[in-house]
Amino acid sequence: MTHWSEHTIWWHVYPLGFCGAPVRPTEEERALTPRLRHITANLDYLIELGCNGLALGPIFTSATHGYDTLDYFDIDPRLGCMDDFRELVRECQTRGIRIMLDGVFNHVGRNSKYEHLVAQNSVFEGHGDLLTLDHANPATADLVTDVMNFWLSEGTDAWRLDAAYSVPIPFWEQVAPRVYAAHPDAWIMGEVIHGDYAGYAQPINSVTQYELWKSIWSSLNDENFFELDWNLKRHNELLADFLPYTFVGNHDVTRIATKVGLPKAALALTILLTTAGVPAIYYGxxxxxxxLKEDKLGGDDAVRPFFKPGSSPMLELHQRLIAFRRRHPWLTHATTETIEITNTHLHYRSKGPESQSIDVVLDLGDRPQARISSENEDEIFVSLT
Structure with a gap:
């Protein structure tokens, strides 16, 4: 039976930035402000884009950027209150939009309600204000299970597990079955940057496909399609074990347009929406x-800005390519075969489980462009200059 996630295209939002909330607030700036309404107000835009999933970054009470959680059971006052969140849920459900929350369960913020569950002398990746939870303590598993079930009961549909690569897999083997028992339709995806993707995905539904992300922008930037070709083969292998969460941008990386320029960013989107996986579009x-993401205090701010809807050729391209994906839903499970390749030219064929196929031709040359064609003469030409 097909799971709803297989037909979901996520619009990924970092709420604090999207809504213009102060990321390093003074005490006065922590005052209750209903900024979640800015997300609610843009749900029709999400639909017009062609998406049907809202992937939210952290919304729980935190000290600064959201990943230093203080209270898992309440909305950060910089974003609003529970009533604002419930209104967002109702408006999503009215439009058939699925909601994914960001669960930061590897670590908590200093002075959180959960310091009794913190591992001794443990900070996360050198960040002194992020304290790693003791995942060997059964009480930690109980807490995380309760948090996940609480918000699923509030009408959400899915979880992103932040820094899942740092949490022992046996921990999720304790938590996930209890979540699925209470919410069998839930979809759980883990953030995994490196390591055994299939192993991390085993207790849950999916993990992030950072290998594909890297090879997409790097191949376009370096004009070396052989790297992408290698990773598409690797991507095919992963499909035997799970359906990856795919993307070309998120809240943790330099914007794709900054990485490679808009003309090549259009090709990155083409690859994303013509290969297998559960794709996500990062807002903006x-x-x-x-x-540009920089390694300094506030170095993420530039990739997490206030959102203002608008129009552009890039928006029109997103709408056309997402609509193409909708017309060919089998692409979620497609495997790819390289037909022709040079450093600057790649022709691959994406094939479905019932002999469906499309051909994708990418050419960097003097003018980056792509052509997508299918056996039923559904064709798209991609070129932004």
Whole structure:
């Protein structure tokens, strides 16, 4: 039986930035402000884009950027209150939009309600304000299970597990079955940057496909399609074990338009929407937003800006390619075969489980462009200059 996630295209939003909330707030700036309404107000835009899933970054009470959680059971006052969240849920459900929450269960913020569950002398990746939870403590598994079930009961549909690569797999083997028992239709996806993707995905539904992300922008930037070719073969292998969460942008990386420029960013989107996986569009990428991630305090701010809807050729391209994906839903499970390749030219064929196929031809040359064609003469030409 097909799971609803297989027909979901996510619009990924970082709420604090999207809504213009202060990321390093003063005490006065922590005052209750209903900024979640800015997300609610843009749900029709999400639909017009062609998406049907809202992937939210952190919304729980935190000290600064959302990944230093203080209370898992309440909405950050910079975003609003539970009534604002419930209104967002109702409006999503009215439109048939699925909701994914960001669960930061590897670590908590200093001075959180959960310091009694923190591992001794443990900070996360050198960040002194992020304290790693003791995942060997059964009480930690109980807490995470309760949190996940609480918000699923509030009408959400899915979870992103932040820094899942740092949490021992046996921990999720304790938690996930209890979540699925209470909410059998839930979809759980883990953030995994490196390591055994299939192993991390085994207790849950999916993990992030960072290998494919890297090979997409790197091949376009370096004009070396052989890297992408290698990773598409690797991508085929992963499909035997799970359906990956795919993307070309998110809240943790430099914007794709900044990485490779808009003409090549259009090709990155083409690859994303013609290969297998559960794809996500990071808010603003569809408008050609630029932003450089830097390794310093506030270095993420440029890729997490306030959102203002607009129009652009990039938006129109997103709408056309998402609509193409909708017309060919089998692409979610497609495997790819390389037909022809040079450093700057790649022709691959995406094939479905019932002999469906499309051909994708990417050419960097003097003018980056792509052509997508299918056996039923459904064709799209991609070129942004």
């Amino acid at each position: 990428d569809e408008l050609g937003y630029e932003g």
